[in-house]
Amino acid sequence: MLETIAGRNGARRAVVTGAASGIGEAVARRLLRDGVAVVAADRDEAGLERVAAEGATPLVVDLARADERLRVVEAADGGDFLVNAAGIIRLVPIFETTLDDWRDIYAVNAEATFFLCQQVGPRLRTGGAIVNFSSVSAKASGTTEAAIYASSKAAVISITRSFAYALASRPVRVNCICPGITDTPMQEQVLVEVAAIRGITYQQLAEARLAQVPLARSTTPDELASLVAFLLSDEAGYMTGQAINFCGGLVMT
Amino acid sequence: MEADASFEGRVAVVTGGARGIGDAIAQAFREAGARVVVLDKLEPQEPRDGVRYATADVSDPGSVAAAFETVDAEEGRIDVLVNNAGIQRPGLIGQTSFENWSDVIGTHLTGMFLCCSQAVPRLIAQGTGGAIVSVASTAAIVGLPGRGPYCAAKAGIVSLTRVLALEGAPVGIRANAVAPGYTRTQLVQQALDDGSQREEWMLERVPLNRLAAPAEIARVVRFLASDDASYVTGQTIVVDGGWTIQGISAAPGWLRTDEAAPAPA
Numbered sequence: 001m002l003e004t005i006a007g008r009n010g011a012r013r014a015v016v017t018g019a020a021s022g023i024g025e026a027v028a029r030r031l032l033r034d035g036v037a038v039v040a041a042d043r044d045e046a047g048l049e050r051v052a053a054e055g056a057t058p059l060v061v062d063l064a065r066a067d068e069r070l071r072v073v074e075a076a077d078g079g080d081f082l083v084n085a086a087g088i089i090r091l092v093p094i095f096e097t098t099l100d101d102w103r104d105i106y107a108v109n110a111e112a113t114f115f116l117c118q119q120v121g122p123r124l125r126t127g128g129a130i131v132n133f134s135s136v137s138a139k140a141s142g143t144t145e146a147a148i149y150a151s152s153k154a155a156v157i158s159i160t161r162s163f164a165y166a167l168a169s170r171p172v173r174v175n176c177i178c179p180g181i182t183d184t185p186m187q188e189q190v191l192v193e194v195a196a197i198r199g200i201t202y203q204q205l206a207e208a209r210l211a212q213v214p215l216a217r218s219t220t221p222d223e224l225a226s227l228v229a230f231l232l233s234d235e236a237g238y239m240t241g242q243a244i245n246f247c248g249g250l251v252m253t
Numbered sequence: 254m255e256a257d258a259s260f261e262g263r264v265a266v267v268t269g270g271a272r273g274i275g276d277a278i279a280q281a282f283r284e285a286g287a288r289v290v291v292l293d294k295l296e297p298q299e300p301r302d303g304v305r306y307a308t309a310d311v312s313d314p315g316s317v318a319a320a321f322e323t324v325d326a327e328e329g330r331i332d333v334l335v336n337n338a339g340i341q342r343p344g345l346i347g348q349t350s351f352e353n354w355s356d357v358i359g360t361h362l363t364g365m366f367l368c369c370s371q372a373v374p375r376l377i378a379q380g381t382g383g384a385i386v387s388v389a390s391t392a393a394i395v396g397l398p399g400r401g402p403y404c405a406a407k408a409g410i411v412s413l414t415r416v417l418a419l420e421g422a423p424v425g426i427r428a429n430a431v432a433p434g435y436t437r438t439q440l441v442q443q444a445l446d447d448g449s450q451r452e453e454w455m456l457e458r459v460p461l462n463r464l465a466a467p468a469e470i471a472r473v474v475r476f477l478a479s480d481d482a483s484y485v486t487g488q489t490i491v492v493d494g495g496w497t498i499q500g501i502s503a504a505p506g507w508l509r510t511d512e513a514a515p516a517p518a
Contacts, residue, residue: 161498168460168495180484214422219484226481235476238434238469240461241498245488249422252415252487 013037013079014232015072015120017063017112018086019056020047022184023133026221027083027228028056034229039075042086064107069115076120081232082130084113087153089186091145091193102148109152110159117163117174124172129232132160132176136247139178145194153178157243164241173240175231180247181209181218215248259479260287264328266321268311268368269338270304271297273438274388277467278335279304281475288328292320292368293338298439311338311364312356321371330379333478334372336365336387336410341440346401354402361406365413373417373426382425384478387414388470389430391493407432411489418487427486429477434493437464460495 014031018024019040028040028051040056041063042048048058059075061068063086076082088108090101113132121130134157137143137150156176164174181187195205210216227246230236245251265282269275270291276299279289283303291297292309300306305327309320324331340360342353365387376383392400393407410430417428435441435455441464444450456462473492476482491497 164495164498165460169462171461173461214419215427215484215486216422223484227485230476230481235472236492238461238465238492238494239473239490240495242491244485244490246484248484249418249487252418 011035011037012081013039014081014083015039015041015059015076015079016056016083016085017041017072017116018084018133019051020044022085022186023179023182023221023224024083024085025051026225027085029054030222030225030229031081031083031232032056036081039072039079041072041075063112063116064104066115069112069119072116073119073123076116077123078125079123080125080128082116082120082124082128083228083232084116084130084132084156086112087133087149087186089146089149089189091190091197093197094144094147097148105148106152106155109149110155113156114159117159117167121163121167121172121174122170124170126170126172127234128170128172129236130163130167130172130174131228131231132156132174134160134176134178134243136178136180136245136251138243139245139251139253143190143194145197146190160243161241168240171240173231173236175236175239175242175244177224177227177231178243178245178247178251179219179224180245180250181213182224183218183220187218213248213250217248219246219248260285260333260475262286263332264288264290264324264330265333265335265478266290266292266324266331266368266372267335267337268292268309268364270335271295271306273440274433274436274467274470275335275337276301277471278337278388278474281468281471282333282335282478285475285479287333290324290328292317311336311368312359314367317364317367317371321368321375325375330381331372331375332381332383334368334383334385335474335478336368336385338364339388339406341400341403343399343403344401345399349401357402358406358409361403362409362413365410369413369417373421376421376426377424382427384482385414385417385421385426385428386474386477387428387430388474389414389432389489391432391434391491391497393432393489394491394497414489415487422486427477427482429482429485429487430489431470431473431477432489432491432493433465433470434491434496435459435464436467436470438467458496458499459493460499463494465492465494 020042135153138154160176270279271293
């Protein structure tokens with residue numbers, strides 16, 4: 001449907017974090033297919049081999065560490081796009097979760113997103129764009145075992161708005177996506193661990209969650225990647241600071 | 254924009270497509286290979302090649318029913334409905350007339366209701382599902398003094414979109430809205446030219462520091478109607494250059510009540 005996001009102004013370059021699996025991997029593949037040169041960043045070296053085999057440049061990096069993030073900044077310098085898809089989750093009953101959980105989750109989901117926007121944003125070429133990943137859990141908090149994760153994803157919406165404003169004069173546009181139930185390894189982890197915490201079966205939890213989705217299905221990372229491609233492209237040239245729900249109607253605000 | 258064929262064989266009905274954003278939406282769907290029917294009270298200023306124009310008043314049930322019968326007869330199907338028709342009648346509450354209120358609500362909100370009332374049963378009967386995209390406004394999100402009926406109508410469109418999304422999900426109908434900010438339509442350009450609006454007042458509030466082109470709104474409408482947005486429903490996508498992310502702190506001059514429209518007769 002879209003014109004490819006490469007091509008119009010010559011070669012385009014993107015850095016995609018979290019590209020070893022799930023949504024980040026699908027985004028990296030989609031951009032490669034659209035002719036974008038992709039640096040695929042993740043701490044999972046083995047996982048990166050899949051997108052590397054398709055032409056991405058792998059960058060093994062622990063995004064929770066400020067010194068290691070500088071290598072992402074270098075890789076993104078003078079590029080066009082940044083996709084902050086890296087994220088982690090821990091499923092712990094809300095009254096048992098610890099300060100260490102908070103710090104570890106925030107280091108990747110909020111801190112890395114903030115400081116990569118701060119450090120990469122001004123180094124992207126004019127007309128560039130950033131897509132961050134929030135979550136519907138930022139807006140609907142039924143899964144209290146993921147309270148810290150949800151809170152870090154709410155922070156991503158605020159971070160997105162602030163940098164949309166701060167980078168508008170270049171212009172570099174900044175938007176974020178709030179995925180709903182998506183078929184990823186993280187989703188598997190949620191189903192397995194939350195079901196165990198609640199003492200119900202995986203199947204019961206999966207069905208209960210899907211029952212809340214008007215479109216009555218989950219989405220795939222590939223389906224989600226087309227929204228990323230749209231937001232990065234000039235088709236969305238007047239959109240900045242937005243949090244787009246991609247959730248089959250699970251939340252509508 | 255490269256030609257693409259992603260809407261080949263599909264029929265898009267666009268209300269208010271004779272001018273402005275609606276005209277750009279009609280053109281965007283044409284470029285993607287759709288057959289397009291525009292419903293409008295007005296004649297098109299510059300008819301687009303390959304777009305069919307039918308006269309209709311979206312606020313009138315009989316007129317809307319007749320227009321959809323025309324679509325049946327001429328196209329034989331419908332896949333996309335874009336509720337875009339709208340009017341502006343500025344005026345403060347306490348001064349603006351009931352007629353102005355009724356006209357604005359009638360065109361935007363009742364118009365959406367009436368067109369959906371015609372389109373939904375057809376989409377269900379076809380068994381193909383479909384997409385409804387309605388043009389709201391940032392006025393649905395922030396309050397604009399002097400634009401009471403308009404803001405209320407646009408907020409109504411956002412609300413009706415959610416209901417349609419829930420009712421339509423089991424039958425494969427997705428419903429979403431687009432909320433444009435300041436857009437350089439002919440109407441806005443005229444207002445800028447005659448001095449009744451000033452661009453710097455608008456841009457003061459827009460981080461991207463420019464108005465939208467109608468085509469930029471149209472592309473988001475088309476994205477929402479496309480298969481790329483197959484998991485998106487019930488949403489209102491804001492396309493405003495960042496205007497509403499900062500909130501409204503100080504109202505620019507044209508929003509001050511002493512400069513708003515005079516009392517109705």
